[in-house]
Amino acid sequence: MYDLLVRGGQLVREGGVETADLGVVEGRIVDVAPELGGPAREELDARGLHVFPGAVDIHVHFNEPGRAEWEGLTTGSRALAAGGGTVFADMPLNSAPPVIDAATLDAKRQVAEQEAYADFALWGGLTSGNLAWLPELAEAGAVGFKAFMSNSGLAEFTSPDDLTLYEGMKAARELDRIVALHAENDAITANLAVRIRAQGGSGVADYLRSRPAIAEVEAVGRALLLAEETGAKIHLVHLSTGRAVTLAAEARARGVDVSIETCPHYLTFTGEDMERLGAVLKCAPPLRPQREVDALWSALRAGLIDTIGSDHSPSSLDLKTGEDFFSIWGGIAGVQSTLSVLLTEGRERGLSLPDIARLCARTPAQRFGLAGKGRLEPGADADLVLVDLDTEWTHTQENLHTRWKFSPYVGRTFRGQVRQTLLRGQTVYAEGRFPHPPQGRFLRPAPIPQEETA
Numbered sequence: 001m002y003d004l005l006v007r008g009g010q011l012v013r014e015g016g017v018e019t020a021d022l023g024v025v026e027g028r029i030v031d032v033a034p035e036l037g038g039p040a041r042e043e044l045d046a047r048g049l050h051v052f053p054g055a056v057d058i059h060v061h062f063n064e065p066g067r068a069e070w071e072g073l074t075t076g077s078r079a080l081a082a083g084g085g086t087v088f089a090d091m092p093l094n095s096a097p098p099v100i101d102a103a104t105l106d107a108k109r110q111v112a113e114q115e116a117y118a119d120f121a122l123w124g125g126l127t128s129g130n131l132a133w134l135p136e137l138a139e140a141g142a143v144g145f146k147a148f149m150s151n152s153g154l155a156e157f158t159s160p161d162d163l164t165l166y167e168g169m170k171a172a173r174e175l176d177r178i179v180a181l182h183a184e185n186d187a188i189t190a191n192l193a194v195r196i197r198a199q200g201g202s203g204v205a206d207y208l209r210s211r212p213a214i215a216e217v218e219a220v221g222r223a224l225l226l227a228e229e230t231g232a233k234i235h236l237v238h239l240s241t242g243r244a245v246t247l248a249a250e251a252r253a254r255g256v257d258v259s260i261e262t263c264p265h266y267l268t269f270t271g272e273d274m275e276r277l278g279a280v281l282k283c284a285p286p287l288r289p290q291r292e293v294d295a296l297w298s299a300l301r302a303g304l305i306d307t308i309g310s311d312h313s314p315s316s317l318d319l320k321t322g323e324d325f326f327s328i329w330g331g332i333a334g335v336q337s338t339l340s341v342l343l344t345e346g347r348e349r350g351l352s353l354p355d356i357a358r359l360c361a362r363t364p365a366q367r368f369g370l371a372g373k374g375r376l377e378p379g380a381d382a383d384l385v386l387v388d389l390d391t392e393w394t395h396t397q398e399n400l401h402t403r404w405k406f407s408p409y410v411g412r413t414f415r416g417q418v419r420q421t422l423l424r425g426q427t428v429y430a431e432g433r434f435p436h437p438p439q440g441r442f443l444r445p446a447p448i449p450q451e452e453t454a
């Protein structure tokens with residue numbers, strides 16, 4: 001007897017899209033076939049809908065404990081679920097204190113186990129001062145170590161110098177953990193900012209000039225060399241330029257173990273949009289000219305980019321206002337919109353539905369050792385998103401579930417709407433509501449597979 005039978009949905013799987021039923025027992029998919037026989041305790045009619053694996057957002061900042069006024073695990077994970085997500089990996093900053101040792105990781109884990117509407121993994125930090133604590137972070141279940149090659153924007157989350165990064169990668173290799181890198185050259189970005197501000201620059205165009213593409217490309221090149229030298233596995237977060245993606249893809253072709261992420265905002269908005277809309281679009285690396293947006297879409301079509309993470313990083317609204325654009329908080333609130341962007345713009349730009357499922361679910365789950373996630377296969381968790389692909393809808397402040405109703409996607413029209421999200425067979429989101437209390441579980445990464453993730 002099934003606990004749940006999902007009837008007649010169009011399943012988006014690795015090989016293509018097929019109409020079939022899903023049989024679920026104790027939160028796991030046990031059977032996938034057309035016209036499964038019952039009985040079942042509960043049936044869900046998915047006819048006319050597409051069923052995707054729950055999205056796995058490997059890059060969010062929910063900022064709890066310590067900075068819940070910026071977002072919070074409850075609101076952040078509700079927004080994730082409303083956007084079709086069932087798993088998130090929370091970055092070690094901007095929670096306070098940041099996650100740089102086992103005790104801070106355990107403290108965040110405890111809060112998330114109470115509050116998260118999705119299953120979750122936790123990143124540890126690799127900072128200038130915590131090399132000695134990487135083993136205990138790995139032991140506590142960190143999914144990997146995040147390092148900033150430029151200023152993180154928060155004094156308590158320091159950047160490792162190149163020697164520390166090199167030694168951190170060696171340690172990460174020993175611990176079989178991935179190092180995630182925010183790759184921008186610190187000397188270029190910091191010194192340009194000082195010079196431009198000294199000349200009185202304080203606007204969006206000034207900010208854009210302080211973070212040129214070469215800052216990203218140089219840091220990506222350096223990170224790849226260090227990874228090649230140490231044999232470490234690295235994950236390049238939020239790449240914003242075609243040239244950085246090409247550099248990383250070339251390194252991968254000669255054996256460097258690198259995965260490549262971009263974010264919906266680099267696929268949707270340009271520097272000109274940032275100049276027009278201001279703080280709601282402030283991020284680092286910054287938004288780029290249209291030709292880079294197009295280059296990222298080409299790279300996605302060519303299979304060069306592995307994962308899409310939201311880099312959801314909001315703050316309270318007071319930090320998003322002010323005359324000096326350099327001082328405004330950098331971070332975009334997009335956790336609810338990743339799948340919507342891909343279903344709308346991605347389909348127009350030539351991605352298939354299985355491509356979208358691979359980028360948003362299968363590859364991030366596989367790359368980060370999140371067993372049972374990201375696939376609609378027998379044995380996997382019944383993490384399902386029911387999507388009506390044809391409905392057009394416009395994002396409003398009212399349908400945002402984040403703490404602050406401040407997102408660049410408000411006012412945007414999407415084609416394809418999330419109707420219902422299930423986590424291990426239980427509905428966590430349906431038609432604007434969250435019918436059950438939070439039940440997210442901590443995911444400890446399994447050993448990372450060696451094979452290519454692309």
Ligand SMILES: NC(=O)N[C@H]1NC(=O)NC1=O
Pocket residue numbers: 061093094152153154182282283284285311313330331332
């Ligand atoms: N600290 C933090 O969240 N930084 C993020 N925000 C952003 O725009 N880029 C980042 O790396």
Ligand SMILES: [Zn+2]
Pocket residue numbers: 059060061091311312313
């Ligand atoms: Zn981030």
